[in-house]
Amino acid sequence: MPPSVIVVGASGSVGRPLMAEFLAQISKFGRVAVLSDPAKVARFAKIQGQGIEIVAGSFLEGKSYEGFNVVISLAGNATLKLQPGMIEAAIAGGARHFIPSEFGADIARDGMWKNRYFRDKVVTRDHLRARARDTPGFRYTLILSGVVTEYTVSEFNGVDVEKHVARTYGYPEARLHVTAMNDVAKFIVGSILLPWEDPTQSMRELRVSGDCLTWEALVGLLENVQGVKYDVKYLDPALAAEKQETARAAGDSEGELMWAATALMANGLAFLPGPSDNHLFAFKAESAKETLDRMFGQK
Numbered sequence: 001m002p003p004s005v006i007v008v009g010a011s012g013s014v015g016r017p018l019m020a021e022f023l024a025q026i027s028k029f030g031r032v033a034v035l036s037d038p039a040k041v042a043r044f045a046k047i048q049g050q051g052i053e054i055v056a057g058s059f060l061e062g063k064s065y066e067g068f069n070v071v072i073s074l075a076g077n078a079t080l081k082l083q084p085g086m087i088e089a090a091i092a093g094g095a096r097h098f099i100p101s102e103f104g105a106d107i108a109r110d111g112m113w114k115n116r117y118f119r120d121k122v123v124t125r126d127h128l129r130a131r132a133r134d135t136p137g138f139r140y141t142l143i144l145s146g147v148v149t150e151y152t153v154s155e156f157n158g159v160d161v162e163k164h165v166a167r168t169y170g171y172p173e174a175r176l177h178v179t180a181m182n183d184v185a186k187f188i189v190g191s192i193l194l195p196w197e198d199p200t201q202s203m204r205e206l207r208v209s210g211d212c213l214t215w216e217a218l219v220g221l222l223e224n225v226q227g228v229k230y231d232v233k234y235l236d237p238a239l240a241a242e243k244q245e246t247a248r249a250a251g252d253s254e255g256e257l258m259w260a261a262t263a264l265m266a267n268g269l270a271f272l273p274g275p276s277d278n279h280l281f282a283f284k285a286e287s288a289k290e291t292l293d294r295m296f297g298q299k
């Protein structure tokens, strides 16, 4: 039977391209739905007209998930900590395949799980592992896709694409995996259609990306595409850690998260070790150069 999928967080930055990808492949699915806050259903009117169902309800209630076997969580920073409750509700509603809000780094490696930015994702993974042990038929897929390419060269990472200045916490030789946002969406949709290769395992990890390069090479590509030289300086990541701690002590959890994330990009933390799973998918993901060309190249 074709899978029936419900998406939590469909209006967010990953959610919007994901729903576009679902629409492009809708014939391969039994049902595709968005789970929406009842007060906000109107914003999904357009995709509803194109064949996506809208379920109005809470992601913490089992009945929201009834009739769906796959749940995709695109919880953003503010709601990540609620994912264990979402998993409970999804299981109670009958769902048996959960794709948690990951789509980034390999948070299990090298003590990365201690990074504040990943705290709620780590708790979610622990919860999934525990529930997979005691819930027959329950399984989950972790999609690791590195950094969204479009987000790398941004002010958040100290890159000013208009003034051509880069002040980044980290090191030129740090490697990172990057994936264009539309390709993240394609990998998520494609993952649901992949056969579950090892039925004895309840967890599956997919390591996918569009490119792997150093931070210096990425800035070099940007220079090349824009035809300008950047004023580049590297800042000590310890300074970002200090700012993170100051934010934490002041009870500013948004600032704490932001500073924790600032030091990820050019420190090797967005590098995905191990073999790639790109070959399992029937499309070729965009390289970093192709994405930067699309964003900044001469039209």
Ligand SMILES: NC(=O)c1ccc[n+]([C@@H]2O[C@H](COP(=O)([O-])OP(=O)(O)OC[C@H]3O[C@@H](n4cnc5c(N)ncnc54)[C@H](OP(=O)(O)O)[C@@H]3O)[C@@H](O)[C@H]2O)c1
Pocket (backbone or CB within 6 Å): 008, 009, 010, 011, 012, 013, 014, 015, 035, 036, 037, 040, 058, 059, 074, 075, 076, 077, 079, 101, 102, 103, 104, 105, 145, 146, 147, 148, 149, 151
């Ligand atoms: N690796 C990378 O570079 C990268 C980049 C981007 C994202 N990501 C990852 O992708 C995942 C999704 O991030 P995002 O940027 O798409 O997040 P986002 O833009 O903040 O979107 C979060 C979504 O959750 C929804 N939501 C919040 N509370 C809800 C509720 N009570 N009921 C239903 N929906 C609710 C939001 O809807 P409202 O608008 O109603 O609040 C929104 O649609 C995260 O794990 C993030 O870390 C990774």
